[in-house]
Amino acid sequence: GLRAGGRMESTPSNAFYAKALQKSFSRIFDDSSKKRHSFLIPVLPSLPPKIDTSFVQSHTLTPSPYFKDEYVTLDGKTVAIKGTEVTCKEGFRYPRSVQVLGRETCYNDNFDSYQLILVSCPLVGEIRNTPYSITSLKTKDRLAIARRRITDHKKFIASHLDSKCVPLYTGALQLFIEHFRQNYVIVKGFVDDAAKKCNEKCKSALEKVFRERNIDRAYYLELLVATECLVLFSLHGKIFKGICTLHTEEDTMLAAFTHKFRNENPKTELGVRKDLKFTPDRAVARLQELNSRGCAHPLAKLCCLYDTQEAISSGIEGGEVLAADDMLPLFAYVIVLSGDQSWYSNLEYLRHFSPESKALSAIDAGKLGYQLASYQAAVDLLRGLAADQKKAADLPPPEQQPSPSSPASGHERTSTTSDTEQQRRSSIRQGGSSARSRALRRMQRRQMEMRKKDQAKKSARGSHRYALADVDKALREIGISRRKPERKPKECEEGRGSLIQALMASKGAVLAGKNTAR
Template sequence: MTEVDELDVNPLFRALQKEYLGLYEKAQENCYIVCIPQTSSLANITVTRKLAETHILKPSPYFKSQYQTLESSAKVVQLEENGKEFQTVEGFSEKHAVKILNEELGYNQDYKPYKILILECPFDPSLKVRATRNGTPATANSFSAFQTYTESCNFLKSFAEYKMVLRQVDENLKQFNANYMILKDYLSEVQHKLKSLCQQVTQDCLKCSQYAKQQDPKFRETLDYSVESYVMGTVHSKVFSVVKETYERDDKLLFTKSRQLHNVTAEQLGVNKKIACPLPQAVVELANLDGLRTPLEKLFCLKSTIDNASQTIQNHLEENRVPPVSTAAEENYCLTSDDLIPILVTVIAQAQCRYFASNIHYIETFHWASEANDRGNLSYCLVTFKAAVEYMKNTSFDEMERQPRLKREISLEELRRATNGPNAADLSSPVNGSSVVQSGASHYDRQLERISQMLKESNDELRKTEKKQSNHTSSIFGESYERLQKPAEGLPTRKQDKEDLGDFLTSLQNDMFGMNFGKQS
């Protein structure tokens, strides 16, 4: 479970939503920063109003990057330049650094954003010491949702008390793969059967667990995710083959749309010019989707794709920011859903997933662990990708102007090398992407070379002609001004030369240096 996902079980955040709701509403209204120490750091610490006020920050009126606590203006913390930690400055028992583990953006009733930061520990060092001395062992709150099938299997098999439970599960799944018939019109029946099996296995494991683990919400969540991945990873081949058959038409439609989006820029889809940039990491991440086994793995792949895209865009904004003229809004550009959906469309098009629609439906139908545990993070990613899919299905890209010399962000051959997965062969298409890019590049180079040679020849010819036509009148503005003088009467004109050169090179002759004289509008 990620830090942001733990908000619903965090005692301080829950107190802000109930006992101290007025403080939370005040922070939202004024767009203050709400800091939440991670749950493990609050073990055996009583959540008081003072603790809550100490972790709500308002900007200091005196120094940039410094913040005062809502509890007292005498308590000051400073955000370090790297943006990854706070340093206590005044009002605390001692100075120390507090790492920022994660960040979430919320919106108040006026749709203004405010930040929720997950901290490594409380700002007050004395509370950190108390939690260390009186708290539970370090591993008690260290459980997290394992993302891969292998990790989930290893987690469950690490408990000796689960041996008999897993043996029975393996037998049930073996019978399912061998004898159970799945019809594409009855996937809901399959979903119900597998979901019930997962719930029963989770209950059986909890009965075998120690009491402390039964009461630990993080352990329960990790167990839910692991059991689901264990079951779905085992039956993946049987179930997903029917899912692909069911949504074959949608898969083909999306793949066709992806081909239509070849050489269509993000800006043409309405993406803000300043955030339109190549997203190779996001493309490579999404290209792995077909090769993953469990719904949870695939869902985390979608989340990682969005995270990579967002981070790349933020880096792009930072690299292209001009400090003297930038505004605060530009420095903290907030990527909205309206921005994200067309961006994801370009990523989907380049990732060339053969079964993208099937993957979305597979996640939506056979991932249920998040129903009780998700805090909106993973579900938001799924909903956003579903919106991107609907956009692609309902939008015609035939009339969009192609950029013939647009370099693709990543070729199919590069995707194969980057993903190196079992489904790399599925990315092949009638036209080899790598050869297209290479041939396109060589053609582009040859074309540039021919144009350069033509320019050189025409320039040499132009200079010879000018020497014959020149009236040898020196100008204080130099040679460029002399070229602007009308040729003397009786001298031959260069009309034939222009006709020989064509419109493009003729326009270059008429404006050799790209300079304009006189008053400019």
């Protein structure tokens, strides 16, 4: 039973919750009291209508083996107790700061001590009513978890692992990392397989150490994100370098295009609104860190893209809120100004290795998925313009093109070279600031080219018919009778009646006529 070793404020919640722990959750209470855990006891008016196992686990604390004044709940959350305040730190969807109203030291049957801590309200769930003040903790940066450094991820994981589990967890991951480095090759078409292997290994390592612990789903996903960051950071040199090797051609094309495009008034060509006054310095400086050591795993790269877009918005004079059609050309413009950063390889790396959407939502970073979509749209826009420019560069120079008065392929040219060049440039600017309309027109042009190629193939199949008619006409002009039009299919297959035989027969007839005349 409970043996009071100290005095605590007399409230109905003390007896009510203590009895609930002993009767309804006896297994948790007995096991935790033997291990000298602490129990948070919310005051009675604040308790939710229903108390379940998850609620009890979130209010049962074990001291952190790494940090003073920090505790880990049975379901893996982290709290700090300093003075008369309990602060939610990690794993809470809606973190709070609650008051400590009193403490009571108790003893189990083996005379091992544990503590009951009376608090002003629960740490999780609905708060019905409480006479005490509650502080909702609002994170200054909603991406605080996503922005953790690798050392922070290591501390976060270590603070929630028992000392016996640390070798099991780190050993499994280290073995996988070494095997991947030595034996795995990044092959085109199988990059997604490499991403799945990494994800499955991270899940397997977590399942081994948390197999017997019933942890919250959101908290599990947060641990999974941290584990993936550690693994992908260790394999960044192998994976990212392999992807860059696969897409050298795409990166080189984009680098050459952006280098040249930088000096060709890119804002106008990309369709940036003329009335927008934009200072790109901060956005460019942040985006140039995309390949730095601080961005050596997917989550850090996504945060870099997010910061770039925020810098673009803050770089607009007047504080105007940008629509998607305005943000896209500005994002592409910042990419052009940022130099060569392996733009396409970064896109492929993020497409395959970014955390799942559920995991991003669990760490309040769901908006990072939108950043990847914006980055992909900007890269696709630049690739389309680069392809158009390359196609225009492959055209023959003006001096080699037929003059307006000369027919070309049976059709008379009606526009000058300067008109053609003007149309090519205006085709990029047409449509105002809408980047989507330009992409749609490029797609329509490609569809028209495909139709023309199909028509050319069809017309080529019947061209031999007109060639035979031209031969008959030429034979009549030199005084030779027509070839016999009656030809059986079998004769065509065997070669009799072919065009070559007809010409040879005609030549023989002409020579015979000349010999007779002599």
